[in-house]
Amino acid sequence: MxxxxxxxxxxxxxxxxxxxxxxxxxxxxxxxxxxxxxxxIVAELPDFSTTIPEHVFDVAPNTKITSKVRFSLNADHPQPETARLSLVHKVGNNEYPVTLPVTEALFQPGETKEYDFTVTSQHTNTEIISRIEPVSTPTDANRDNNEDIAHIEVQAYDIAIKIQPLKTNWVIPDNSVLVESTVTVRRKDNFPGTLPVKVTINGPGGPKVHTLNLGPKEIKQYPYNFNAGPGTYTINGEAWPANDSWTDVYPQDNKDSVTITVKKMNLPETDRKIRVGL
Structure with a gap:
């Protein structure tokens, strides 16, 4: 073989x-x-988590907010683990880093680390986002708790004034006309409570002052009329907080002004007389 x-x-x-x-x-x-x-034997994945204890901040614009953020490792993990820590202030679509004492930290099983942070509120609602990621393993055992979000809700009180003339250009056959306008004051925000408002109107019809309380989204209107001959006339209006109990977030629309022109109609001489033939 x-x-x-x-x-x-x-x-x-x-x-x-x-x-x-x-x-x-x-x-x-x-x-x-x-x-x-x-x-x-597959290594056991860590379960890191983060939380911002205060989830809602009701503040005025440009207010400094100081609060706390916490980062933790699950208590039943068999060994210490290192994690990356981050905190951002999200304004619109942009994220701005918020300073923390460390960006990486070693956690013992069951340990929670707590840090103070400070952010400044903007003129719109924003978010504070905390995140934690493991360093030594490719992923986390439960990614649902690797991020937490707190909301900054800005108490942005905002009123506006608008002057709306019936017409801005008048052509009249007579020597004068009643020029009519409406002054509208409205509250643009939807926060609870009423706001004391002082409205001042100046123009050919004389100064007018109105003091009122505006609720959320409320609108008030005032007529402003005067008799006018040929000429150019200006109406100015302003609406401001009646006291220091609140601040308007957007003062650009707290003033308004319109110019109105009145002209005499030019009629031929023959059209100025009424002729009757018998």
Missing amino acids: TPEAGAFDLKAYHTDQGEGFSNAVEGWRWYLPVMVTWYG
């Missing part, structure tokens, strides 16, 4: 150099290559 290529001769391998084997005995061992996959 002829052995196949790669067969192992048992007689040649035997320590007794073939002793114990008859010369008539032939034996070979064949080897078949196989792939062996090792399945090790």
Whole structure:
């Protein structure tokens, strides 16, 4: 019998150099290559979490907010773990880093680290976002608690005034006309409570002052009329807080002004008389 290529001769391998084997005995061992996959023990993933205890801040614009943020590692994790920490102030679509004492920290199982932070409110509602990510493992056991969000809700009180004349250009056949306008004062914000407002109107009809209280989204209107001959006339209006109990967030629309022109109609001489023929 002829052995196949790669067969192992048992007689040649035997320590007794073939002793114990008859010369008539032939034996070979064949080897078949196989792939062996090792399945090790999978390391347990850490469960980091973060929270901002105060989730809502009701403040005025440009207010400094000081609060706390917490980062934790689950208590039943078998070993210490390192994590990356971050805190941002999200304004619109932009995220601005908020300073923390550290950006990486080593956590013992069950440990919570707490840090103070300070941000400044804007003129619109914004968000504070905290995040934590493991350093030594590719992911976290529960990513749902790797981020927390707190909301800054700005008490942006805002009123506006608008002067709306019936017409800005008058052409009249007579010597005068009643020029009519409406002054509208409205509250643009929707925060609870009423705001004391002082409205001042100046123009050819004389000064007018109104003091009122405006509720959320409320609108008040006042007529401002005067008799006018040919000429150019200006009406100015302003609406401001009646006291220092509140501040208007957008003063650009707390003033308004309109110019009105009155002209005498030019009639031919023959059209100025009424002729009656009998």
